[in-house]
Amino acid sequence: MLLTIDCGNTNTVFTLWGDEGHTLCTLRTSTAHQRTADAYWVWFSTLLKHHGIEPKVRGVIISSTVPRVVFNLRVFTDRYFDLRPLVVGKPECLLPIDVRVDAGTQVGPDRLVNTVAGFNHYGGDLIIVDFGTATTFDVADADGAYIGGVIAPGVNLSLEALHMAAAALPHVDITHPDKVIGTNTVACMQSGIFWGYVGLIKEISSRIMEEHGRDMKVIGTGGLAPLFQSHAPVFDHFEDDLTMAGLKIIYEYNEEQGNV
Ligand SMILES: Nc1ncnc2c1ncn2[C@@H]1O[C@H](COP(=O)(O)OP(=O)(O)O)[C@@H](O)[C@H]1O
Ligand SMILES: CC(C)(COP(=O)(O)O)[C@@H](O)C(=O)NCCC(=O)O
Numbered sequence: 001m002l003l004t005i006d007c008g009n010t011n012t013v014f015t016l017w018g019d020e021g022h023t024l025c026t027l028r029t030s031t032a033h034q035r036t037a038d039a040y041w042v043w044f045s046t047l048l049k050h051h052g053i054e055p056k057v058r059g060v061i062i063s064s065t066v067p068r069v070v071f072n073l074r075v076f077t078d079r080y081f082d083l084r085p086l087v088v089g090k091p092e093c094l095l096p097i098d099v100r101v102d103a104g105t106q107v108g109p110d111r112l113v114n115t116v117a118g119f120n121h122y123g124g125d126l127i128i129v130d131f132g133t134a135t136t137f138d139v140a141d142a143d144g145a146y147i148g149g150v151i152a153p154g155v156n157l158s159l160e161a162l163h164m165a166a167a168a169l170p171h172v173d174i175t176h177p178d179k180v181i182g183t184n185t186v187a188c189m190q191s192g193i194f195w196g197y198v199g200l201i202k203e204i205s206s207r208i209m210e211e212h213g214r215d216m217k218v219i220g221t222g223g224l225a226p227l228f229q230s231h232a233p234v235f236d237h238f239e240d241d242l243t244m245a246g247l248k249i250i251y252e253y254n255e256e257q258g259n260v
């Protein structure tokens with residue numbers, strides 16, 4: 001079994017893969033750097049028991065946009081599986097793609113992982129839009145290299161910011177509004193966010209293509225991608241969880257290279 005861990009700024013997701021390459025289960029918890037190795041184990045082992053799975057983990061790979069959580073996840077891996085995890089972004093974790101950005105830039109590992117999976121599934125010249133805490137655009141060149149992208153505020157972060165900064169604006173959830181012209185406060189806010197992001201995705205994607213000088217495929221991923229895709233098609237393809245797929249590909253690449 002392989003355990004892939006994707007730690008975003010909001011949620012940490014564990015996916016356990018069987019030896020035939022299929023997903024056995026996916027477990028989600030909030031991201032908290034205070035969570036100890038033992039606390040991860042209590043949570044993980046309890047849920048696996050619930051799913052009737054006996055964990056026989058032979059490899060662990062981690063992508064974390066929150067550097068502080070990696071320490072406890074390393075201890076968790078060492079203590080409970082007697083393994084050293086691969087951590088994306090660290091020099092000991094090999095990547096099957098080039099990274100061509102300004103010297104000294106620390107690219108979010110989730111963005112590199114998305115690019116690996118996108119290139120594997122669709123080939124080069126890609127724009128990957130990931131709806132996480134931030135909304136990121138990752139750009140893959142013809143040879144699959146990560147060549148940069150765009151970071152915009154996340155959908156929920158924008159809604160939260162409106163609520164926090166304006167006394168009369170309530171907390172609202174994102175949804176697809178029936179009309180653009182809202183006739184109450186909640187509908188006005190939902191329209192602003194939903195159609196605002198549709199515009200943001202279209203405009204940024206078309207400007208990236210113009211700058212890149214080639215037609216590119218646009219891939220949407222992350223929890224909120226289906227909401228946009230079903231009401232205002234802005235992607236060529238939708239992927240449920242590109243980051244997890246990418247982590248597995250990177251682990252297998254390191255195996256092929258004799259690195260694990
Ligand atoms: N299917 C969904 N519907 C509504 N909100 C979602 C969905 N999936 C994720 N979210 C919300 O989107 C935000 C980002 O979540 P997530 O993708 O886990 O971010 P990260 O990877 O940065 O931790 C969170 O506020 C989360 O609650
Ligand atoms: C842009 C991000 C905050 C997105 O993180 P997420 O929404 O997945 O939590 C993360 O990829 C990050 O911290 N990046 C570092 C800067 C960069 O990628 O250039």
Ligand SMILES: [K+]
Pocket residue numbers: 008110130131132133243
């Ligand atoms: K993410």
